[in-house]
Amino acid sequence: MASRRVPRYLERLTPVNEAIQIVTSRVKPVEETVEAPVWEAIGLVLAEDVRAPHDFPPRPRAAYDGYAIRSSDTPGRLRVVGEATIGKVDVKYRVEPGTAVYVSTGAYLPDGADTVIPEEAVRREGDYIVVEKEFPAGKNFDPVGAYVRKGQVLLPRGYVVTMLDVAGLLDVAVTRVKVYRPISVGIIATGTELFEPVDPAEAEQRILRGEVAETTAKLIEWAIDRYTPWTVVEERILLPDNVDTIAWYLTRQMRHLDLVILTGGTGPSDVDPFYQLAEMLDGEVLFRGLFVKGGRPTSAMILPGGPLVLALSGHPVSALHGFIRLVYPVLKHMGNVVRGVEPPLPAIAELAGDIRAKRPQPVKVKLYLEDGKLYAEPLPLERQHSSVTVSNCEADGLAIVENRQYQRGERVPVMIYREPGRKEGEKREEA
Amino acid sequence: MASRRVPRYLERLTPVNEAIQIVTSRVKPVEETVEAPVWEAIGLVLAEDVRAPHDFPPRPRAAYDGYAIRSSDTPGRLRVVGEATIGKVDVKYRVEPGTAVYVSTGAYLPDGADTVIPEEAVRREGDYIVVEKEFPAGKNFDPVGAYVRKGQVLLPRGYVVTMLDVAGLLDVAVTRVKVYRPISVGIIATGTELFEPVDPAEAEQRILRGEVAETTAKLIEWAIDRYTPWTVVEERILLPDNVDTIAWYLTRQMRHLDLVILTGGTGPSDVDPFYQLAEMLDGEVLFRGLFVKGGRPTSAMILPGGPLVLALSGHPVSALHGFIRLVYPVLKHMGNVVRGVEPPLPAIAELAGDIRAKRPQPVKVKLYLEDGKLYAEPLPLERQHSSVTVSNCEADGLAIVENRQYQRGERVPVMIYREPGRKEGEKREEA
Numbered sequence: 085m086a087s088r089r090v091p092r093y094l095e096r097l098t099p100v101n102e103a104i105q106i107v108t109s110r111v112k113p114v115e116e117t118v119e120a121p122v123w124e125a126i127g128l129v130l131a132e133d134v135r136a137p138h139d140f141p142p143r144p145r146a147a148y149d150g151y152a153i154r155s156s157d158t159p160g161r162l163r164v165v166g167e168a169t170i171g172k173v174d175v176k177y178r179v180e181p182g183t184a185v186y187v188s189t190g191a192y193l194p195d196g197a198d199t200v201i202p203e204e205a206v207r208r209e210g211d212y213i214v215v216e217k218e219f220p221a222g223k224n225f226d227p228v229g230a231y232v233r234k235g236q237v238l239l240p241r242g243y244v245v246t247m248l249d250v251a252g253l254l255d256v257a258v259t260r261v262k263v264y265r266p267i268s269v270g271i272i273a274t275g276t277e278l279f280e281p282v283d284p285a286e287a288e289q290r291i292l293r294g295e296v297a298e299t300t301a302k303l304i305e306w307a308i309d310r311y312t313p314w315t316v317v318e319e320r321i322l323l324p325d326n327v328d329t330i331a332w333y334l335t336r337q338m339r340h341l342d343l344v345i346l347t348g349g350t351g352p353s354d355v356d357p358f359y360q361l362a363e364m365l366d367g368e369v370l371f372r373g374l375f376v377k378g379g380r381p382t383s384a385m386i387l388p389g390g391p392l393v394l395a396l397s398g399h400p401v402s403a404l405h406g407f408i409r410l411v412y413p414v415l416k417h418m419g420n421v422v423r424g425v426e427p428p429l430p431a432i433a434e435l436a437g438d439i440r441a442k443r444p445q446p447v448k449v450k451l452y453l454e455d456g457k458l459y460a461e462p463l464p465l466e467r468q469h470s471s472v473t474v475s476n477c478e479a480d481g482l483a484i485v486e487n488r489q490y491q492r493g494e495r496v497p498v499m500i501y502r503e504p505g506r507k508e509g510e511k512r513e514e515a
Numbered sequence: 516m517a518s519r520r521v522p523r524y525l526e527r528l529t530p531v532n533e534a535i536q537i538v539t540s541r542v543k544p545v546e547e548t549v550e551a552p553v554w555e556a557i558g559l560v561l562a563e564d565v566r567a568p569h570d571f572p573p574r575p576r577a578a579y580d581g582y583a584i585r586s587s588d589t590p591g592r593l594r595v596v597g598e599a600t601i602g603k604v605d606v607k608y609r610v611e612p613g614t615a616v617y618v619s620t621g622a623y624l625p626d627g628a629d630t631v632i633p634e635e636a637v638r639r640e641g642d643y644i645v646v647e648k649e650f651p652a653g654k655n656f657d658p659v660g661a662y663v664r665k666g667q668v669l670l671p672r673g674y675v676v677t678m679l680d681v682a683g684l685l686d687v688a689v690t691r692v693k694v695y696r697p698i699s700v701g702i703i704a705t706g707t708e709l710f711e712p713v714d715p716a717e718a719e720q721r722i723l724r725g726e727v728a729e730t731t732a733k734l735i736e737w738a739i740d741r742y743t744p745w746t747v748v749e750e751r752i753l754l755p756d757n758v759d760t761i762a763w764y765l766t767r768q769m770r771h772l773d774l775v776i777l778t779g780g781t782g783p784s785d786v787d788p789f790y791q792l793a794e795m796l797d798g799e800v801l802f803r804g805l806f807v808k809g810g811r812p813t814s815a816m817i818l819p820g821g822p823l824v825l826a827l828s829g830h831p832v833s834a835l836h837g838f839i840r841l842v843y844p845v846l847k848h849m850g851n852v853v854r855g856v857e858p859p860l861p862a863i864a865e866l867a868g869d870i871r872a873k874r875p876q877p878v879k880v881k882l883y884l885e886d887g888k889l890y891a892e893p894l895p896l897e898r899q900h901s902s903v904t905v906s907n908c909e910a911d912g913l914a915i916v917e918n919r920q921y922q923r924g925e926r927v928p929v930m931i932y933r934e935p936g937r938k939e940g941e942k943r944e945e946a
Contacts (some may be wrong), residue, residue, distance in 0.1 A: 252907035476683035
């Protein structure tokens, strides 16, 4: 029951920023929140500011292995009445005049003590320590609230919790956080030519006969796991170029998801399901065709009462480029993310060759370090074509460039998938 | 049964490069190899060069949606006798004079055709296409061997297989690779004060009482999973500061592993198990104490007939620094890695403040992007102390610096754990 007419051919390609703007203005960020132990919140997005529930440390804490004493007893000979190591909690010792308690780094100071004298600064004689000089109060311990003050904001809303944050929060007794529920994603690889390889010998024969081992959707799943951990890929499947089947899957099996990513279009043609799906399912097309190289299949629609659907190229690197340019910012928006984790483009490299780009595009590059600088050397043009997927093996990363000419020496953001080589090291390897 | 005398106190701290040299000269890289389907080899290390087993494509392949024809028939009116789309394998059509076969991108050309004319360049009239002009041979298809030649090295020995390599190799029918077996690792967090948090409310009370929720070993496990995927963490456990127990665990439960990482030393003291373990187990101490900030507990020994043991600090960030400086290069060596995946220090940032470092050390930094440049602004000195783990939440990454003074504007390698902010964006967030 076709209710919307969607033109078969593209009228224009949509610039990236405009596409992001269109999609994010029509798709609402997730609202549901859950309370989670911090150690289960890694990768999730904070739904409110995390505030310190206590001054920390709640009691003065030894910053050094040594003896908790009263400074007024120094110089002097003090009797060691016990020890308060960090493993032993609820120590009942009190530092009375003329006595000392051994403390290890991180242990709470026993009552009565006003300073910690380092182990190396005293002479031990049986149950006694000898302090030769006067030793001031207030040394070698962290006072109450030294690390955080009650009510202080430790992490703002919209930040993604990292493993290092967990270490920081648990250290000051923050054990619970409020996070948004993860964004749910389904990925459908479309293409009658595709198969999921199982047996290597059989897979080899099938590829030689012209079938295609599916890798594009797998690559997108990998990118989501790596760069948008607030997102869960609930399902990844392969379907043939049968629009009825894809429509059935979208509406019956994936309606409850937040986002479905289709991979496999190569551009508007009889086998491109996007415009047919939009008509069949009364989808609201947000844009069709992104103004990037290989971006003709990149499109977006919202299904009535269902998920956002983003279509990406069937070529692995073009799809990954679509992920970096479009899916990543859209998933940040959907997840309420202000600051994510290490992003897809962590580094800037200096070009070791020229690039002429008619559209924004990924350029396969070799990466190398020299004198602490990262260089990106584009593969030759004939190895850049999207059909030559095997040239991924020659490259170490993707330079992400805009539609203009670049000169050797200019700086470009890079996605790194292989450790950069060393200029000299490379030569040694080859020798 | 003490058989080696190991001095209790450190005589000197070992510089990083010397420590790496000592360890790698005494520990043999893994030798066992396995053959694996390429899609199961992601993260593993190639044990031999991967060579193309075939010319690819093995037959000419359409590079465009269009019609496979004989150029000598143009200009002319040609009868379309069938189609060879990429999903349909073993097409039996032959392009006889006066005929054409519809081909989609990636489909093998039917015999008889010598060129592909794009869909848009012809006029379709029922079962016929009309080609107005002469059309040369050899257009719009990739000839045999266009992507790779039989025998060509696609990936060298010692490279770690990435998801993008898998896409590249499967595209040219390479379905099997020979890889080294993964390095097996155990992690023991030592410390009587430690506990594994389970219930958030209970954990909060225990931390306030002075117990410590274990995060250091977890952080090292995270780093191994992320940066050295050729390594498998077989087990991570907590043990109290009981040398007999740690010795028993090392020799009875972890003897079969390649590497055991101990976390939890804070420096030579009564509760530092390293030197006692070396004596008890007749371990060959390779070095004790690394010349980096917080590096006194960082040590290495080889157990007789057992694993390499690396000890790291109990402080999360100091241990992570030990991972970056020492464990990472040692694991590259043990795994025969020439080129790994995206490394712990992918980027170089420009310092937005001075640093004075007496030893090589990690410096917690805020990261921000401005005009396509990455800046690192060190946290104030009092937030850098290893006891203030909570300042992880204020930082976005770690600058890894050497023992010297750095001026604002100098460039340093950074480990990024949070997406850098934008200078203007930050202001907007705060407003």
